[in-house]
Amino acid sequence: xxxxxxxxxxxxxxxxxxxxxxxxxxxxxxxxxxxxxxxxxxxxxxxxxxxxxxxxxxxxxxxxxxxxxxxxxxxxxxxxxxxxxxxxxxxxxxxxxxxxxxxxxxxxxxxxxxxxxxxxxxxxxxxxxxxxxxxxxxxxxxxxxxxxxxxxxxxxxxxxxxxxxxxxxxxxxxxxxxxxxxxxxxxxxxxxxxxxxxxxxxxxx
Numbered sequence: 001x002x003x004x005x006x007x008x009x010x011x012x013x014x015x016x017x018x019x020x021x022x023x024x025x026x027x028x029x030x031x032x033x034x035x036x037x038x039x040x041x042x043x044x045x046x047x048x049x050x051x052x053x054x055x056x057x058x059x060x061x062x063x064x065x066x067x068x069x070x071x072x073x074x075x076x077x078x079x080x081x082x083x084x085x086x087x088x089x090x091x092x093x094x095x096x097x098x099x100x101x102x103x104x105x106x107x108x109x110x111x112x113x114x115x116x117x118x119x120x121x122x123x124x125x126x127x128x129x130x131x132x133x134x135x136x137x138x139x140x141x142x143x144x145x146x147x148x149x150x151x152x153x154x155x156x157x158x159x160x161x162x163x164x165x166x167x168x169x170x171x172x173x174x175x176x177x178x179x180x181x182x183x184x185x186x187x188x189x190x191x192x193x194x195x196x197x198x199x200x201x202x203x204x205x
Contacts, residue, residue, distance in 0.1 A: 001031045001146060009148065009189040016185050018165055019193055026199040029192065034144040035111040038104045041126070042071060044136045045096050046089065052202075061087030073101035096131025103129045119147055142191050151183050151190040158194055161201040 001009070006029075014020040034040050046062060047055035063069035065079070065087060076084075077098055084094035103109070114122060122145075123137045135154050141147040152158055153176050162168055168178045186193040 001148065005148075006031075006192075009192050013186055013189055013193055019186065019196075022165065022193075022196050022200045026196045026203065029195055031146050033146050037109040037111055037114060037140065037144060038073065038100065039071065040140050040144040041100050041109070041129075041132065041136065042097055044139045045093055045100065045131060047139075048093070048136070058088040062089065071101075073104045076101040077105075092131070096129075099130045100132065115145060119150060142195070147191060149188040149190050151180070151186075151194065153179055155194075157198050157201055161197040164201070164204075165197070 010023060013023060042062075043055075043059055046059045050058070062084075063071060065083065066072065066075060081091055081094045084097065085091065089097070114125070117125060119141055122141065123134055126132050126137045126140070127134060135152055138150050138152040138155075141150045142152070159175065159179065162179050162182060163175070166178075166182050168175060168182070170176075170178045183190050183193070
C-alpha cells in the first residue's frame, strides 16, 4: 500500500475513537507482498491453531526437511507422513500440506493469475483444496496479497480483541453480527484495523 493511501486509511480509521487509541499504541504496519502463494499457503496451514512462536518453530523445522529450505511440491508428495510429523505437524496437517502440493502441481498457484481474482473468487478457488478454509485464504489475502478490506470474523484473536475493546458480549452468530456491525465503520480498510488489533491484543494480553 502506498504512503498516500495508508495516510488516507489511518485518517478514516481514526474516526472510530476506540480504534484511534489502538492505532496510537501500536507500531506502523509493513506491507511486504509475498508472491510465493504456494509457500504462503503451506505456512498458513502450519500456523493454524498455534501461537506465533510455536508456528514459527515448526515451520522452520519443516523447511529444514528440504534442500535449501525449499519445500518443492514434488518432494512434499514423496515424503511419508511420519517424516512430515517429525517436525511437529499433526497427521491432519501433513495431509493438508500434501493437498496443497498436489493442487500446486495440477492447477498452479501463479501469483500473476491469482492476483487478478477478487477476494471472493480467490476464496472460492483456493478452498477447493481440502484443509484450506476461508480463514486460511483470508490470511493470504491480508498478508501475501495486501488486500486492504478483509475481515476475518472467525479469527479467535480478532474476536477476543473486539470483545475486549468494544465490550461485545455475544456468542457464535450473535458475536459475528456484533463484530460485523462494528467493523462496518472501518470499510474499506478493515485489513489495516485487524492487523493493528492483533498487535494491540498481544501487547495487552
